[in-house]
Amino acid sequence: MADPAPSITLYEYGPSRSARCRWTLLEAGLPFTSVDEGPSLVGSERLKPFHPLKKVPAAEINGKPLFESAAICTAIADLVPEHQLVGASGSWARAEHDQWVSFTLSEMECWVWNTDMNSRVLPEEKRISAHLRQNGALFRRGARVMDSVLADREYLVGNRFTITDIIASFAVKWGQSQGLIDDFNHLQNYLERLDTRPHSTLNRIGNFQT
């Protein structure tokens, strides 16, 4: 008898990083319950059992809470190994997945997030604008690496679509929304290529409000 489908609840808000998890769930073909109450969900007590900072995304998978978008996407992909959405644990493809996820979050996404925080998310009196230009330069330093890697391949791991591309493309798209990849043609083509996938959530990015 086939295993029962896992029970999955995704706490999400449309344009947030939860879009990564929604896209992964759709690629995985897994049923899930969505809790999306708009921006009021972010920071609400409803999230406390699932995220210690009451952020989105958060998930409950088979009764267990999980936070951090990349961790949620990877856990979902591991539930459906037949879809080959991520390399198996212990494989070199998995090491490359971990490499690109870390690179995306620590060399690219943190800079555009800091810019958004200090230009539109935080209340005006809490914003610090002194390093906005530096944020852009540091994002571009990481993006240039990814752009050159994508010069001769279509996807980041194993030259096939995986959730690594879901995680990375969200940060690339975020950089595009800040005007930071205008001269990176391979990254622009990468976004266009990924956005042709029927389940792409790339068009959700932007317009984040808290």
Ligand SMILES: N[C@@H](CCC(=O)N[C@@H](CS)C(=O)NCC(=O)O)C(=O)O
């Ligand atoms: N590294 C986390 C970031 C989570 C995060 O900062 N989420 C934003 C929405 S995209 C949020 O909930 N912000 C509210 C806040 O910072 O208090 C992830 O990838 O899941």
